[in-house]
Amino acid sequence: MNCNFVESRLAAYIDGELDGVDMLRVRSHVSDCRQCAFELDSLREVKSMLGNLPARKPADDFELRLLNAIQSEDSRTVRVARGFTFRFGWSGMAVAAAAAVCAVVVFSFNRHDESNVATAPPAVAPREGFERDQIYFQASSPLSQGVTVSYEGISSNR
Amino acid sequence: MILAGTTTSAGENSREMFESLLKRTHQQAFHLALRLTGSRTDAEDLVQEAFLRAYRFFHRYDPSLPFTSWLYRIMTNAYIDDIRRRGKLKTSSLDEPHPETGSTWDFPDESASPERLVMTSEMEAEIQEGLNRMTPDFRVAVLLADIEGFSYEEVASIMKTSIGTVRSRIHRGRKQLRSFLVKAKPEKYKGMLE
Numbered sequence A: 001m002n003c004n005f006v007e008s009r010l011a012a013y014i015d016g017e018l019d020g021v022d023m024l025r026v027r028s029h030v031s032d033c034r035q036c037a038f039e040l041d042s043l044r045e046v047k048s049m050l051g052n053l054p055a056r057k058p059a060d061d062f063e064l065r066l067l068n069a070i071q072s073e074d075s076r077t078v079r080v081a082r083g084f085t086f087r088f089g090w091s092g093m094a095v096a097a098a099a100a101v102c103a104v105v106v107f108s109f110n111r112h113d114e115s116n117v118a119t120a121p122p123a124v125a126p127r128e129g130f131e132r133d134q135i136y137f138q139a140s141s142p143l144s145q146g147v148t149v150s151y152e153g154i155s156s157n158r
Numbered sequence B: 001m002i003l004a005g006t007t008t009s010a011g012e013n014s015r016e017m018f019e020s021l022l023k024r025t026h027q028q029a030f031h032l033a034l035r036l037t038g039s040r041t042d043a044e045d046l047v048q049e050a051f052l053r054a055y056r057f058f059h060r061y062d063p064s065l066p067f068t069s070w071l072y073r074i075m076t077n078a079y080i081d082d083i084r085r086r087g088k089l090k091t092s093s094l095d096e097p098h099p100e101t102g103s104t105w106d107f108p109d110e111s112a113s114p115e116r117l118v119m120t121s122e123m124e125a126e127i128q129e130g131l132n133r134m135t136p137d138f139r140v141a142v143l144l145a146d147i148e149g150f151s152y153e154e155v156a157s158i159m160k161t162s163i164g165t166v167r168s169r170i171h172r173g174r175k176q177l178r179s180f181l182v183k184a185k186p187e188k189y190k191g192m193l194e
């Protein structure tokens, strides 16, 4: 059992995070090695200094400010968890898309002869099978930045 | 394409639940954020950002796990992201003495044995300065273990890394803090090094 092996495990030893065998190895080594025993005491002191840092409280109105921030978040966006709203949104979009196609067709009839109608853009039906939050959230996780409403990045999320 | 307006009753329930979790955990989250950032303003901003992100994704929260573990994962991620974005990931400043913690304080009686150090506000400031100069990943691991009392397994889960990495970060982080203290205030802390 050399000092390097023991030294690299002292923090875990202090924290009770070694398995039984290593725990006994370290314990037996520090009982014989003055240098490692000193290091153990010193690192214990560092841990206790951190643990003794006084708990600091936020400003009195902090809770209220947080609650307000949550509220304004809520009024800004209907969150994606609400399936009903989403489905309504999607069917609304489908109607809007269909209406747009009709408009293009009508517009084409009005302005051009029939041969040009064939060049009207094809109807793009919403693809099925997407999960709703893929549509509204580019950031698919609370660990990534912000919320972007975009089609881009959908495929990279899953 | 953001849909404004309606709120369902399910939404109300989850907001009530979220608000009650917020009320119970925001002070503790603030304390962790304060030790992470070293500034009350930055800590408040960080906590607010974490709660907002948590709220946006509350439908993904698994209630069988402690809320704070989930919140701290979001918070420490936001914190590390922010540091990386600002390109502040440096530790070289550990070697420089802090301009404000020069050598004006003198506690000769406390230098002999580390066991006899008693927490003073000066000491709190010195430890905080040492934390500020610690490698950010080490600082997160050390604070989760030593301020919040999480096990290495929990820290690994919060930081999305292995237990071996956590063990190493905590070990190296505590040693960085000790090195800083001994360099900044040798007359006070030299007893911590042989």
Ligand SMILES: [Zn+2]
Residues within 6 Å of the ligand: A002, A003, A006, A029, A033, A034, A035, A036, A037
């Ligand atoms: Zn040894």
